[in-house]
Amino acid sequence: MKITYYGHASLGIQVGDINIIVDPYISANPAAEHIDINTLDADYILLTHAHGDHVLDVEAIAELTNAVIVSNAEIAGYYAAKGFTSHPMNHGGSWDFEFGKVKYVNAVHSSSFPDGTYGGNPGGFVIEGEHKNIYIAGDTALTMDMKLIPMRTKLDLAILPIGDNFTMDVQDAIIASDFVQCDKVLGYHYDTFGYIEINKKEAIQKFFEKDKDLMLLSIGESIEL
Numbered sequence: 001m002k003i004t005y006y007g008h009a010s011l012g013i014q015v016g017d018i019n020i021i022v023d024p025y026i027s028a029n030p031a032a033e034h035i036d037i038n039t040l041d042a043d044y045i046l047l048t049h050a051h052g053d054h055v056l057d058v059e060a061i062a063e064l065t066n067a068v069i070v071s072n073a074e075i076a077g078y079y080a081a082k083g084f085t086s087h088p089m090n091h092g093g094s095w096d097f098e099f100g101k102v103k104y105v106n107a108v109h110s111s112s113f114p115d116g117t118y119g120g121n122p123g124g125f126v127i128e129g130e131h132k133n134i135y136i137a138g139d140t141a142l143t144m145d146m147k148l149i150p151m152r153t154k155l156d157l158a159i160l161p162i163g164d165n166f167t168m169d170v171q172d173a174i175i176a177s178d179f180v181q182c183d184k185v186l187g188y189h190y191d192t193f194g195y196i197e198i199n200k201k202e203a204i205q206k207f208f209e210k211d212k213d214l215m216l217l218s219i220g221e222s223i224e225l
Contacts, residue, residue, distance in 0.1 A: 001132045001225045005217035007032035008192045009054055009139065009161065012040065012222075015099040015129050020044045021067070022125075022136060024057035029192060032219050037061055044097065047071035048138030049111035050078070050119025053192070059084070070097075072104065074120030078113065091123060100129040105149065107140035109167070132156045132225040135180055139189060142172035146179035155182035156225050161189035162203060162214075163196030170203045174210055183212040186223070190216075 004012035007029045011022040019041040026032045037057050042065040045058055049072075062069060062084050069079045069086040076088035089095065094103035103126040111119035124138040126149060134157045135149060149155070158180050161167035167189055168176060177185050185207065190198045200216050207214035215223065 001129050001134070002222055003134075003157070003159075003186065003225070004222040005186070005188065005219060006035055007219040009048075009189045011136070011159070011188070013127070013134075018043050018099040020046060020099065021061060022046045023048055023054035023138075024061055025053045025055070026057050027060070028056055031192070035220060038064060041065065042067040044099070045069045046102075046125055046136070047075050048107065048124055048136065049109060049122035050075050050113045050117070051111065051139070052114040054139070055113070070102065072111075072120035072123060074118055075111075078117060078119070089123075091121065100127050102127050103153075105135075106143060106145040107138045108143045109139040109141070126153055126155075128153060134159060134225070135182070137161060137168075137176070139167050142168050142176050142179075144179070146176055149179075150181040155180055157184050157186060158182040159186045159188060162187040163190035163192075163198060165195040167196075170198065170206055174207060174212065177207075177212055184215075185212060186215045186217070 002014040008025050009023045013020040021042045045067045073088040076086035080086045089104040104123045107122040107124045109122040111122040125136045136159045160173045162173045
């Protein structure tokens with residue numbers, strides 16, 4: 001499993017020959033101007049919620065790739081009404097896709113499209129691949145529901161927001177990593193704009209002090225699990 005960071009909360013995930021894009025907000029992010037969305041491969045687009053900083057490039061990418069849009073029922077229905085292929089889910093449900101099993105799990109946040117359309121309840125994803133399992137938290141507060149995840153799935157990586165103000169901060173993300181029983185964390189949803197700027201060295205040190213590994217990738221950088 002190869003994971004590429006596209007800035008903010010946008011990710012590329014490659015599992016074998018399958019390419020997945022998560023929450024594409026790329027074209028309007030000045031820090032990601034070197035990423036050309038027209039060159040991205042996508043078989044699936046996973047959306048945690050409907051905010052503009054998570055869905056901005058969905059339609060452009062889906063039009064180019066014919067990707068299947070996977071999200072909650074309201075978001076999936078929104079895009080289906082526009083003619084896109086979608087797969088609706090809801091909290092606690094899972095589905096076996098060709099790249100692995102995906103479960104839609106709770107997140108504590110809000111969700112509406114830029115045009116004001118209701119975006120359903122926000123969520124995160126647990127992806128169980130053939131060899132590796134990951135948790136993508138989405139935009140969320142620290143929640144006790146995270147403790148349910150390791151009861152079913154042993155994680156190899158937790159992808160957690162750390163920017164504060166709109167989501168968890170670094171200290172809560174450390175607790176979240178305890179809740180999901182995963183000490184290997186990829187941080188995201190930070191530094192894109194003023195409200196969520198962080199001290200990256202300090203964040204890494206705080207995780208290190210708890211015997212945890214916080215990875216903060218450069219935009220376009222990848223890791224392999």
